[in-house]
Structure formats: C-alpha cells, structure tokens
Amino acid sequence: MKLLVVGGGGREHALVWKFKSSPLVQEIVCAPGNPGTAKLARNVDIAVGDVARLVELAQKERPDLVVIGPEEPLVLGLADRLRALGLRVFGPGARGARIEGSKLYAKEILERHRIPTGGYKRFDRAGVAKSYLESCKYWPQVVKADGLAAGKGVFVCQDAREACAVVDTLMEQKKLGAAGDQIVIEEFLEGQEVSVLSITDGRGLLILEPAIDHKQVGDGDSGPNTGGMGVLSPAPWVTRRLMRQIESRVLLPTLHALTIEEVEFRGLLYAGLMVNDGGPRVLEFNCRFGDPETQVLVRRFKSDLVPYLVAAADGKLAELEPPEWESRVCVGVVMCAEGYPGEYRKGDPILGLEKIEQLPDVVAFVAGAKQQGRALVTSGGRVLCVTALGRDVDEARARAYEACSLVRWQGAFWRKDIGLRREKAQAEVLGAAGEPED
Ligand code: AMP
Ligand code: GLY
Numbered sequence: 001m002k003l004l005v006v007g008g009g010g011r012e013h014a015l016v017w018k019f020k021s022s023p024l025v026q027e028i029v030c031a032p033g034n035p036g037t038a039k040l041a042r043n044v045d046i047a048v049g050d051v052a053r054l055v056e057l058a059q060k061e062r063p064d065l066v067v068i069g070p071e072e073p074l075v076l077g078l079a080d081r082l083r084a085l086g087l088r089v090f091g092p093g094a095r096g097a098r099i100e101g102s103k104l105y106a107k108e109i110l111e112r113h114r115i116p117t118g119g120y121k122r123f124d125r126a127g128v129a130k131s132y133l134e135s136c137k138y139w140p141q142v143v144k145a146d147g148l149a150a151g152k153g154v155f156v157c158q159d160a161r162e163a164c165a166v167v168d169t170l171m172e173q174k175k176l177g178a179a180g181d182q183i184v185i186e187e188f189l190e191g192q193e194v195s196v197l198s199i200t201d202g203r204g205l206l207i208l209e210p211a212i213d214h215k216q217v218g219d220g221d222s223g224p225n226t227g228g229m230g231v232l233s234p235a236p237w238v239t240r241r242l243m244r245q246i247e248s249r250v251l252l253p254t255l256h257a258l259t260i261e262e263v264e265f266r267g268l269l270y271a272g273l274m275v276n277d278g279g280p281r282v283l284e285f286n287c288r289f290g291d292p293e294t295q296v297l298v299r300r301f302k303s304d305l306v307p308y309l310v311a312a313a314d315g316k317l318a319e320l321e322p323p324e325w326e327s328r329v330c331v332g333v334v335m336c337a338e339g340y341p342g343e344y345r346k347g348d349p350i351l352g353l354e355k356i357e358q359l360p361d362v363v364a365f366v367a368g369a370k371q372q373g374r375a376l377v378t379s380g381g382r383v384l385c386v387t388a389l390g391r392d393v394d395e396a397r398a399r400a401y402e403a404c405s406l407v408r409w410q411g412a413f414w415r416k417d418i419g420l421r422r423e424k425a426q427a428e429v430l431g432a433a434g435e436p437e438d
Contacts, residue, residue, distance in 0.1 A: 001025050001306070004061055005041065006078065007048055007069025008032040010334075010367030010385040011291035015067060015305075016040050017363070018298040022306040029061055035376055036366030048073050055081050064088060065310055068267075071148060074287050075101035079267070089266070090309040092287050096258065096265040100287040103153075103184050104146050110282055113257035115250055117282040118142075118187040118274075126171035129183060133163045142186040145170050147179030151215070151227040152341060156188065191276030193283065194238055195231075195293050196246050198269050199308050201317040202259070205251055205269070206308060209300060209325055210238040211293040212421070213272075217341055219417045226341040227382060230418030231332040232393065233296045238275075246273060246280050254285070266312050295365045295385040296330040331396040331419045332387040333404050337368065338411025340381030348409040350376045350383070355406040361389040362403045378409055393419045 001024050005012055013036035019025050020040045031054060033043030046053045048070050055078070058066060066082055068074055068091035077094035091097075098105045110117040123129035133141065143166045145153030153176055157163035163185075170180030195213050199206040211233040217223040250271055258265050270286035270293075298305070303323035311317045337344040353376065356364045365387065368380015386403045390396030397419050404414055 001064040002027040002061065003029070003306075004058055004063035004066045005030045005033075005037070005069065006054060006066065006073055008034045008037070009069065009291055009380075010036075010365040010382065011289050011294045012069045013037050013365040013367070014295040014298045014385075015069065015289065017365070018301070018305050019067075022304045024304065024306050029057075029063065031057055034366050035369055035371045038371070049076065051076050051078050051081060054078055055085070058082050058087055059085060062087075065090060065306070065313060067091065067309060069288060069291075071097065071100050071286065071288050074267075075148060088310065088313045090313045091267040092263075092265045095263045096267070097287040099258075099265075099269075099285040101148055102146055103144050103284070104182060106282075106285050107184060107186075109254070109257050109261070113253055113260075115253045115257070115282060116279065118189045120184050120186040122146075122182060122184055123167075123171075124182045126167050129167045129171065129185065130164045132185065133160045133167070136160065136163075138188075140188040142188055143167060143170070144184040144186060145176050145180040146182040146184060147176070149176045149179050151225060152176070153179060154225055189274040189276075189281055189283065191274045191281075192237065194235065194246075194273050194275060194280075195290050196243070196251070196271050196273060197290055197293060197297065198251055198271075199312050199317065200255060200265055200267065200269050201312040201315045202255070202265050203315065204317045205247070205255060206312075206317060206320075206322070207243065207247055207251060208297055209234045210243065211235075211290065211296055212238075212419075213290065213293060214415060214418055214421070217336075217415075219415055221421065224341055226336075228290070228292045229334045229336070229415045231292045231296050231385075232396075232419040233293070233300055233330050236393075242275065242280070246271065250280055250282060266315065291367075292332050292334055292382075292385045295387050296332045299330045299363065299387050299389060300326040300328070302326050326389065328389045328391060329393050329396045329419075330387055330389050331393065331400045332385045333400045333414050333418050334367070334382050335384045335386060335404055335407065335412055335414045337378045337381055337383055337409075338413065344381045345411045346377075346379055347372075348378045348411065350378060350407065350409045352407040353384075356386065356403045359388075359399070359403055359406075362399055363387050364403065364407070383409070383412070
C-alpha cells in the first residue's frame with residue numbers, strides 16, 4: 001500500500017513511524033512532514049492549510065489511504081474533497097470536524113443529547129459576557145474561544161477582573177482572530193483529566209487505551225495551557241470500570257448523536273474528559289489523533305495500526321479483532337523552545353539527538369524542528385517528544401528523563417513531573433470510579 005499522511009508535527013512522525021512497521025505498507029508520502037518523517041517517508045512541502053495543493057498531491061499520488069493528522073485541514077473539508085475523488089480517507093469531513101472546530105457546536109451536541117459536560121453560556125458580545133462575569137458567584141470560571149486556537153483558546157479565570165480581561169483580548173483585541181468572535185463561558189470542573197481516543201467508522205468504535213496529557217506549561221500544573229507538555233499511558237487510576245463508563249456515557253452516545261444529526265464520522269474521535277466521583281464529563285472533543293497522546297499510544301499499540309484505519313475509512317471496523325497492547329507503561333516528555341507557549345526562540349541547533357537513538361526502549365519524535373544544511377534546528381515551540389517504555393511509571397520516567405538530558409539546545413526546557421501527578425490524590429478524587437476492579 002501507499003499512504004499519504006497530512007501533517008508535520010510530532011503526531012505525524014509517530015504515525016509514520018508506526019505505519020513504517022506495517023508489512024502492508026510499501027511507500028509513505030508525508031505533507032509537509034518534518035526531519036523525523038524524512039527518514040521514513042517522502043516529504044512534500046505543502047502546508048496543512050493549503051487544501052487545494054493537498055488535493056492536487058493526492059490526485060497525483062493516488063494513495064491507497066490518506067491519514068489526516070491536524071484539525072485545520074479537516075475543518076477546511078480536505079477529507080470531503082478527497083472522498084469526492086474516490087480516495088480512501090481516515091478523518092471526518094468538515095461537518096464532523098466541527099465537533100472540534102466549534103466549541104459551541106460541541107456544547108450544543110452534548111446538551112441536546114444529554115452527554116455529561118459542564119454547564120455553559122454562549123456570548124457574541126463582549127459587554128454582555130462581561131456583565132455576566134461580574135454577576136458570577138462561583139469561581140473559577142472557564143472562558144473559551146469558540147474557534148480553533150491550537151490549544152491556546154481556553155482560560156481558567158480566578159475572578160471577574162481576570163475573566164473580563166480575557167474577554168477583551170478575545171472579543172475586542174481579536175487576539176485569536178475570528179476564533180474569538182463567539183465565546184463559551186463554562187463551569188469549572190474539578191477532578192482528573194484523561195484523554196480517550198477512539199477509532200470509528202461512524203457505526204462502531206475501537207476505543208484506545210487511555211492517556212494522560214499535561215497541558216499546563218509548568219511543573220505542578222502551573223502557568224498557561226499549551227498544546228501538551230507530556231503524556232502518560234496508561235494511568236493506574238483509569239480502571240476498566242471507568243473506561244466502560246466513558247464508553248457508555250460519552251463515546252457511544254456521541255457517536256449516536258452524530259448519526260442522528262446525520263454527520264458521517266470516519267476517523268478519530270477524541271474525548272478530553274474530567275473525571276471525579278460523579279463520573280466522566282466532557283471537556284472537549286477533537287476530530288483527530290491527539291498530540292502528544294499519539295506519540296505514546298503508537299508505542300503501546302502492538303498490532304498493525306493500518307488495517308484499523310483502512311477498516312474505519314471503509315466502514316468495516318466491526319470485521320476486525322481487537323488489537324494487542326503493550327502491557328508496559330509509556331511516558332512522553334515534550335521538550336520545548338524557550339518562551340513557549342508565548343513567543344519562542346527559533347533556529348537553535350539541536351545537539352545529541354543521535355545519542356537517544358542508541359537507548360533501548362526510547363524513541364524521540366520530532367515536532368518543531370527543521371533541517372538547515374546538516375544541522376537540525378528548532379523551528380516550533382514544542383520541539384521533540386521523547387517517549388520511553390518501562391515496567392512501571394517510575395522506570396518509564398527514568399528512561400525518558402535520562403534521554404532528555406542527552407539532548408541540548410539553547411533555552412531548551414521541559415516539565416520534570418510528567419506521569420507523577422496523582423495516584424493518591426486521584427484515588428481520593430475518583431471515589432467510586434477509583435475502586436479496585438470488579
Ligand atoms: P479544552 O481545550 O477545552 O480541553 O481545554 C484545555 C484545558 O483547559 C483542559 O485540558 C483543562 O485542563 C482545562 N479546562 C477546560 N475546560 C475546563 C473546565 N470546564 N473545568 C476545568 N478545567 C477546564
Ligand atoms: N493533547 C491535546 C490535543 O491533542 O489537543
């Protein structure tokens with residue numbers, strides 16, 4: 001088979017790495033790819049938002065399967081355009097992608113179909129939003145831009161002054177452009193977060209093992225939100241019982257809701273959930289593989305991933321047996337450029353990456369880096385995701401952090417507490433859901 005993978009981040013490097021191990025795959029084209037995918041695939045330099053040129057490329061290459069990584073081309077309707085050409089595509093069309101592209105749309109679906117989530121209000125005028133905030137009795141409140149914001153459109157605000165300032169930045173100064181034309185103000189949910197990704201053909205679901213992202217930039221979950229600073233899979237506190245609740249209360253009802261709303265969804269449905277003793281509640285949906293969740297999930301997905309994506313694209317997921325999973329734990333640490341998630345340094349040479357390649361059970365995925373002559377230099381905020389397998393969280397962490405210490409560039413930083421959050425605290429928070437397996 002020939003595969004076309006759209007995207008150029010750590011997630012796409014991880015997907016291409018996994019696809020490369022499939023005996024079904026002869027050739028992989030990646031647009032635009034990055035220096036990591038360049039070693040495994042043929043990169044073609046087309047930006048992920050350039051739908052017209054991506055369509056042209058697909059027409060020329062005629063791949064047996066197209067896998068679309070990022071949300072932007074999905075929201076722009078790339079999957080629809082490719083399907084109209086008779087190509088096999090893993091990824092929802094524009095209507096399905098709205099579940100991520102518009103927080104309001106996602107909230108409306110959740111509300112209409114009584115899927116558990118936080119209470120919310122929508123606003124399209126700054127003045128009205130601010131009056132509402134001034135009248136709020138309970139804090140924190142969460143202010144969210146409606147549109148796509150690369151993980152940077154969500155603000156947990158401690159008081160009305162802070163929240164009103166966010167409203168001004170989004171709705172008056174338009175810091176996120178049209179994404180902030182409308183906003184959602186949401187009830188703050190307490191608990192523990194988990195990402196549950198599922199492969200779907202629109203009829204059935206293959207639920208992947210859980211992953212725990214670490215969204216805030218600083219240790220101890222401090223500072224602003226980012227695209228994801230590190231990830232752990234699985235987590236001891238996410239029990240089979242909790243996974244069954246997530247399936248029956250969230251994922252299956254969401255799939256059902258999409259069917260009722262006549263939205264065909266063949267791709268990856270990602271639920272970001274907050275869990276406490278009241279069970280799981282939805283924080284967000286994504287219409288694609290999570291980043292950096294994918295980097296650890298591909299390390300633990302032992303079966304060939306390609307047949308599952310093909311089956312989802314063909315509407316035949318039910319025909320496949322469940323996949324095999326690696327029982328070991330995987331920790332992924334995201335190494336960032338100085339300044340991220342704000343303005344960050346670029347162009348710094350990355351040294352020592354080849355040393356990681358020698359380490360057993362460690363794989364580093366490239367995200368924000370580019371080749372400059374013979375040097376690899378930083379080009380994004382999240383530069384690398386260093387993943388390691390271990391018998392338990394401690395061993396996986398030790399391996400991942402040892403690997404991080406071998407790589408250097410000016411201003412590199414990373415969280416030191418990936419995978420550490422929780423256990424005891426989580427058992428307390430989770431109450432019933434955290435009880436031993438039945
Ligand atoms: P989202 O992009 O909606 O997942 O939001 C990004 C992050 O903000 C989440 O991963 C949570 O850490 C946090 N967050 C979002 N909504 C809420 C909420 N209602 N209550 C508490 N934290 C939230
Ligand atoms: N890890 C969060 C995301 O992919 O949006």
